[in-house]
Amino acid sequence: MPHKEHHRTHRTGWLRAAVxxxxxxxxxxxxxxxxxxxxHASHGSILLAGLSGLVAGAMAMAAGEYxxxxxxxxxxxxxxxxxxxxxxSDEEAERDELTEIYVSRGLDVDLAKRVAGQLxxxxxLGAHARDELGISPxxxxxxxxxxLASAMSFAAGASLPLLTAVIVPGTRLSFSVAAVSLLxxxxxxxxxxxxxxxxxxxxAIRVLFWGALxxxxxxxxxxLFGVAA
Numbered sequence: 001m002p003h004k005e006h007h008r009t010h011r012t013g014w015l016r017a018a019v020x021x022x023x024x025x026x027x028x029x030x031x032x033x034x035x036x037x038x039x040h041a042s043h044g045s046i047l048l049a050g051l052s053g054l055v056a057g058a059m060a061m062a063a064g065e066y067x068x069x070x071x072x073x074x075x076x077x078x079x080x081x082x083x084x085x086x087x088x089s090d091e092e093a094e095r096d097e098l099t100e101i102y103v104s105r106g107l108d109v110d111l112a113k114r115v116a117g118q119l120x121x122x123x124x125l126g127a128h129a130r131d132e133l134g135i136s137p138x139x140x141x142x143x144x145x146x147x148l149a150s151a152m153s154f155a156a157g158a159s160l161p162l163l164t165a166v167i168v169p170g171t172r173l174s175f176s177v178a179a180v181s182l183l184x185x186x187x188x189x190x191x192x193x194x195x196x197x198x199x200x201x202x203x204a205i206r207v208l209f210w211g212a213l214x215x216x217x218x219x220x221x222x223x224l225f226g227v228a229a
Contacts, residue, residue, distance in 0.1 A: 019192040021061050021150040023185070025157025027211045029053050030181035031218035033165050034174055038219045039226025043170045050165055054158040062151035069143040076135050083128045094128065095120055101131055160184055178215055185211040 032053045036046045087094050095116050102112035119127040129135040161181045168176040186204040193203025 018149050018153040019188065021153030022157035022188055023207060023211075024061060025054070025057060025154035025159075026161060026181050026184050026188070027214050028057055029158035030161040030177050030211075031214045033161055033177050034215050035218035035222035035226075037170075037174045037177075038222030041226070043173070046170075046173065047162070047165055050158075050162040054155060054162060057158060058151045058155045061154045062147040065150040066143045066147035069146040073143055076133075079133050080125065080129055080135070083133065084125055087124050087128070091120075091124070094124070098127060098131060157184070157188075174219070181215065182208060182211060 029050055033046055033050045036049045041049075083094075095113075098116040098120065099109070099112045102115055103109055107115065116127070119131075161177050161184075164177050164180045165173055185207045189207030190200040190204040192207075193200050
């Protein structure tokens with residue numbers, strides 16, 4: 001039976017956007033809730049701030065991810081257009097360029113020439129995109145997918161501390177939001193690490209650290225500068 005390996009590279013695009021969105025949703029919303037609660041604001045004001053933060057954060061994540069990934073996609077298209085023009089104007093030079101790449105990776109010159117020739121006969125642009133530019137169908141920039149994943153994951157993450165604030169009475173709100181959020185961050189960090197093939201404990205701890213720091217600082221600011229609503 002042939003040996004089958006389970007790689008995780010195909011997950012990098014959506015996994016990065018989903019983890020980043022969920023992480024930001026939990027941390028920013030929980031921090032906002034704790035900061036407003038530290039000012040002794042009313043329960044309604046705290047919830048309104050949290051809801052506003054959820055909507056604004058989700059849209060900001062979607063816009064930012066779309067713009068950044070669109071820039072990457074524009075660069076990829078420009079490089080592919082340049083490569084296509086090179087193939088049309090001087091295919092032999094492009095074949096030599098591909099041959100040099102394979103030689104630099106360890107093939108002897110004759111084999112590198114044969115490999116370059118066969119790959120270019122099959123799909124010249126695809127061969128250069130993959131081996132010269134590092135562009136492959138798995139790793140291609142997908143702006144809309146990244147934007148939707150970021151917005152949805154941010155909203156999902158933000159809704160959990162917000163739901164905690166809805167349910168828990170005002171006297172225990174801060175403690176409950178902080179505890180639930182830190183637990184969620186630990187689970188998220190561990191899950192992301194597991195899906196990416198990294199150490200679960202390390203993934204959980206590093207997310208916990210930054211989440212706790214953000215919540216603590218925001219609550220401190222609210223307590224220091226806030227006034228009762």
